[in-house]
Amino acid sequence: MDQYCILGRIGEGAHGIVFKAKHIETGEIVALKKVALRRLEDGIPNQALREIKALQEIEDNQYVVQLKAVPHGAGFVLAFEFMLSDAEVVRHTQRALAQAQVKSYLQMLLKGVSFCHANNIVHRDLKPANLLISASGQLKIADFGLARVFSPDGSRLYTHQVATRWYRAPELLYGARQYDQGVDLWAVGCILGELLNGSPLFPGENDIEQLCCVLRILGTPSPQIWPEITELPDYNKISFEEQAPVPLGEVLPDASPQALDLLGQFLLYPPRQRIAASQALLHQYFFTAPLPAHPSELPIPQRPGGLAPKAHPGPSNVHDFHVDQPLEELLLNPELIRPFIPES
Known part of the structure; x- marks a missing residue:
């Protein structure tokens, strides 16, 4: 040392x-x-x-x-x-992120998640604080302390006490011990919603409140749309008043139709119906104007202090x-x- x-x-x-x-x-x-x-x-x-x-x-x-x-x-x-610094700096910018900047951050995140999943790695704790930003504007995934080498046959049991609450998938909130890359894909959806919204989509104060936050937007899950829910350990322990889903366009009125469509493909109750990271990279969202910004056009954090307006070469400030x-x-x-x- x-x-x-x-x-x-x-x-x-x-x-x-x-x-x-x-x-x-x-x-x-x-x-x-x-x-x-x-x-x-x-x-x-x-x-x-x-x-x-x-x-x-x-x-x-x-x-x-x-x-x-x-x-x-x-x-x-x-x-x-x-x-x-970490990607939570996007919450503290003086102005909202431009659409091109949001696309760039999400594109880099998806490329990292896609690579992890292709190598059978499930991160299990994706959140803004674990997305680090370099001096050149590059976003990278960090903190693999909860990561697992995934068993494709689904035979292994895992703890459901993973992922920071605001980004925790519904199956984890219902106590699932068998799960897959879907938990990461849900978290990506939460991060996208936060980038578009400027604040977390589901800011629950405890596990029950967390489920309530999800249900208020996505509606009450049923065996008809999510057949596996009846098999989850805590399904019969928790009951909520029936709620209808709220259109994502009402939750995020400033988001583009393409952004809302992609977000909706991440925030699905059945884990295996969530869009894979590799497929999401091919979504129309990334190929409609404005196109994803170059990393040099992204806000760059500094320690200590606020944000520089652009990335720059050379040593960091x-x-x-x-x-x-x-x-x-x-x-x-x-x-x-x-x-x-x-x-x-």
Whole structure:
């Protein structure tokens, strides 16, 4: 670990703390993810091992954050390519994203998801905070701590307590233990809706409220439109007043007909009816004016501060600051590496 020099702290995630660092020999800037260990004798958390496995399966894709190294030394640390910020910055722009910008973000997201699914990887926690943006405007998928190598035969059981609540598919909310890439496709739909709307489509405060948010827009699911729902563990435990679906055009009045059509193909109750990422890339939405913006035309986040109007080549406008502590001491500081309670 003595090959890196800490430049600053980027933030906290569900499974650890992330630092900006420089490789002393090469000068390369990286993001060091320090994985929180509850007790040393417990060994490396499963989430970290799964993240490494998933990223090894899909390495060298321009739409997935690259795992650079797993340095030896204090604690357990992963070295990733450095990215400026996450896609939640789109909520804080002074003006709404242009249609061409929304298309560009979604196109890059779909290319990353399509590549993951082609390699049998289900991310299981797609959300704006896990979509990172580079200095050149490139969007990349990050945080594979909940990812799984998918079993195509559907024989494996998984926990339903995955995906951040606002982006959690209905089958997960009903307690499904057998599911597939459909959970990612639902999350993509939620992200698209958020890009179009400027705020989350389904901002539930708890799991029951989350289902209510979905039902208010999509209507009450029935065995007629979703036959598998009766087999889900929590289907008979939860009952709601019958509600009719609301046209997506009323929810998102400023969205184009093509955007609404694509959104509707993601936000479907039956998981296997949701449009695949590879098919979505061929949707008419991406081939009607305005066309997707070039990454150089997208807002680029800066740390600290707001947004630059355009991407630009060269070094990022990030304020580097040096921490006058040896890396070994910094990473082992019990006040700094404290247990982190993940968001629901």
